[in-house]
Amino acid sequence: MPETRLEIKVFGDPILRKKAKPVKKVTAGDREILSLMAQSMYEGGGIGLAAPQVGISSQLIVADIGQGLYKLVNPVIVKSQGRQAIQEGCLSVPGVCIKVKRAKQVWVEALDENGNPLKLEAKDLLACVLQHEIDHLKGKLIIDYATLMEKLRIKRRLSILKAGNKTCKLKL
Ligand code: ZN
Secondary structure, three states: OOOOOOOOOOOOOHHHHOOOEOOOOOOHHHHHHHHHHHHHHHHOOOOEEEHHHHOOOEOEEEEOOOOOOEEEEEEEEEEEEOOEEEEEOOOOOOOOOEEEEEOOEEEEEEEOOOOOEEEEEEEHHHHHHHHHHHHHHOOOOHHHHOOHHHHHHHHHHHHHHHHOOOOOOOOO
16 A cells, blocks of 8 residues: 655745645545645644645645644634733744744634534634644744744754755765
8 A cells, every 4th residue: 555645844845935725625635635634743743734834735724732633624713812822833843932922712614624614613722723723824934923032043943944954965
């Protein structure tokens, strides 16, 4: 059986900055992508993943904060309230941690993996994860929330990520 693995795209890859396309009709192909995304998320030790992070410009996200797996198509935040600020990391920006101010509670409308409309009310960590993943669909990353001091702190790390392995072929 051929094994398909999705590669996590890292900061510097232009797809992370592109707006993801809405899914017109949820197909078996989309369901396959959502399953593979969930697999990559678990393998990477993440609690959320968006399709652009695996090189696919579609509005698909997965999330699991330990209370069950969510697979959402075309997710939209229709209402939000309250404030929270959590230290966030991102599988696409490894080694970087940013405190991001977000809504404490969100109401999300989406389609499930069978194309049926779905409404979701989330708060605290799950609300944070959903906002983070929906940001990915807009081409937005946690570093966009960094303060000037944080930007200075992570500047070198980002330049290394952006350069990829091109600058250092010899790994010792
Ligand atoms: Zn992320």
